[in-house]
Amino acid sequence: MPLTSRRMLMLAPLGIAVAGGAGFYAMLRGLGTGSYDPRGVPSVLVGRAAPPFALPPLEATGLPGFTDAELRDLPAPILVNFWASWCVPCIIEHPQLMRLAREGVAVWGVNYKDKPADAAQFLTRHGNPFQRLGADQPGRVAIDWGVYGVPETYLLDRKGIVRWRWPGPVTPEVLEQDIRPLLRRHA
Amino acid sequence: MRRLATLALLGWASLAPALGVGLPSEMLRDPAQEERARAIGRELRCLVCQNQSIEDSEAELARDLRRIVRERIAAGEDDRAVVDYVHDRYGDFVLLRPPFSAATALLWGMPLLALGGGGLALLLLRRRQRAEQGAWPEPAPLTPEERARLAALEDDAAR
Numbered sequence: 001m002p003l004t005s006r007r008m009l010m011l012a013p014l015g016i017a018v019a020g021g022a023g024f025y026a027m028l029r030g031l032g033t034g035s036y037d038p039r040g041v042p043s044v045l046v047g048r049a050a051p052p053f054a055l056p057p058l059e060a061t062g063l064p065g066f067t068d069a070e071l072r073d074l075p076a077p078i079l080v081n082f083w084a085s086w087c088v089p090c091i092i093e094h095p096q097l098m099r100l101a102r103e104g105v106a107v108w109g110v111n112y113k114d115k116p117a118d119a120a121q122f123l124t125r126h127g128n129p130f131q132r133l134g135a136d137q138p139g140r141v142a143i144d145w146g147v148y149g150v151p152e153t154y155l156l157d158r159k160g161i162v163r164w165r166w167p168g169p170v171t172p173e174v175l176e177q178d179i180r181p182l183l184r185r186h187a
Numbered sequence: 188m189r190r191l192a193t194l195a196l197l198g199w200a201s202l203a204p205a206l207g208v209g210l211p212s213e214m215l216r217d218p219a220q221e222e223r224a225r226a227i228g229r230e231l232r233c234l235v236c237q238n239q240s241i242e243d244s245e246a247e248l249a250r251d252l253r254r255i256v257r258e259r260i261a262a263g264e265d266d267r268a269v270v271d272y273v274h275d276r277y278g279d280f281v282l283l284r285p286p287f288s289a290a291t292a293l294l295w296g297m298p299l300l301a302l303g304g305g306g307l308a309l310l311l312l313r314r315r316q317r318a319e320q321g322a323w324p325e326p327a328p329l330t331p332e333e334r335a336r337l338a339a340l341e342d343d344a345a346r
Contacts, residue, residue, distance in 0.1 A: 013303040020300045023293040041234050044278040113247070139251055146276045148234035148248060 041148050043165035050080075050160060051144040055134025058111055060120035063133040066108060070132075072160035077186040078106040079179070080154045081130075081170075082142055084114045085122035087150045093169035094126045100175070101129035105183065108132040112150050113139050155179065157186040213250070215257050224257045227269055231256075232283050240283060 030036025045051075050068045057065035071078065081097060083090040101107050109130035111119045116135065123130075136142055145154070148167065155164040164182050166174060215221040225242055231252065233244035241249040241256075252273060259269045270282075279285040287295050329337065 013307060016296070016300060016303055017307075020293065020296065027293070039237060041280045042278060044276065139248075143248075143251060143255070143276060146278070148277070 040167065041146070043146050043154075043162070045146055045154070045162045046165055048162060050154075050156065050162065053141045053144060055110060055136060055141060058116055058119055058133050058135040060116050061123060061128070061133055063128075063130060065134040066132045068160075071108075071156055074106070074156075074158050074160070076106060077158060077163070077183055078108060078156050080108050080110065080156060082110045082112050082136075082145070082147050082150050082152045084112045084150050085118040086114065087112075089169040090151045091126065093151055093153075093171070094129070096170045096172060096175045097129035098127050100179070101131075106131055109134070110141065111135050112142050112147070113137060155182050155186070213254060213257065215261060220260050221257075223266060224253075224260050227256050227260075227266055228253055230270070230283050231273055232281050234277060234281060 027036055027038075031038075050071050052068050054067040055065040057063060071080070079097075079100065097107055107129045109132070111133060114135070114137070119135075134141070145152075151169055153166045153170055154162050157163050163186060164178065166178065170179070215224055228242035229240045231241045233239045233241050233246055233249040233252075235246035235248050236244050239249075241252045255272070256269055259272060264272075273281055279288070279291070285291045285294070
């Protein structure tokens with residue numbers, strides 16, 4: 001049967017409907033498996049180097065601050081964690097960060113919009129997983145990274161390229177299913 | 188008194204969106220520049236509340252982004268450069284009118300899809316109606332008695 005323009009006209013809406021249905025199905029599947037989150041803000045930093053910055057140290061802790069230059073050429077992949085003492089999910093993820101630190105993984109912290117005394121007290125109380133700790137009181141470095149809430153965790157490879165970003169607390173599942181395989185892959 | 192307070196509060200609440208939540212302290216002095224900043228801010232999505240623009244949101248991050256927009260405008264950047272600055276950091280998600288791409292095709296195609304679906308439903312409905320009309324049986328011809336009765340009734344009506 002030849003495809004007349006009339007038939008084409010009838011088939012076009014059907015084609016659009018099929019494409020739409022496939023799109024919705026993919027979205028629903030993604031929602032089910034967790035690979036698609038309509039509220040999640042995808043990071044534009046993945047695949048790129050960290051933006052230029054220089055974070056001052058957080059006095060009371062005695063830990064050095066850091067700059068973007070220091071994130072390049074490292075002996076192993078590294079985690080950069082944005083946190084604050086006033087952030088409740090940060091307490092949830094803290095044991096996981098402590099565990100990684102004990103295993104020798106480099107975790108560098110960025111203390112976001114916090115009072116230095118509160119931040120120091122948080123670390124005395126819950127333990128300190130950070131080798132370095134920069135203070136971002138104005139929150140501008142966080143905006144340069146595309147952070148939209150604390151906690152947020154980034155994994156950088158040895159060359160300083162961001163390979164992974166996790167918004168929200170690092171749960172034991174995230175640690176086992178995401179961070180460990182990534183640390184192995186980029187080791 | 189209490190009712191009056193509620194009314195005043197409601198009045199204020201209905202006014203608030205028009206005014207924006209911007210405090211006078213964070214507004215630009217030049218009204219033209221402030222107007223540009225607001226127009227840009229209304230196109231940028233608050234990443235915390237997500238269904239508000241940064242101009243309408245009370246979130247801390249939205250306030251920071253409002254401040255950045257105003258700083259950049261005051262520094263003489265054009266609208267495009269200001270939007271690009273935020274877009275570079277937060278991607279398409281921050282734009283309340285995202286560009287057309289594979290990921291947003293369904294979003295932009297939705298009106299077409301709804302229109303097509305509605306049109307198709309209408310077409311099918313009309314087809315069924317027409318089929319049902321065709322399905323009515325032809326009425327049987329009148330019998331001689333019926334014809335006589337009809338004539339009598341017509342005569343009655345004429346008189």
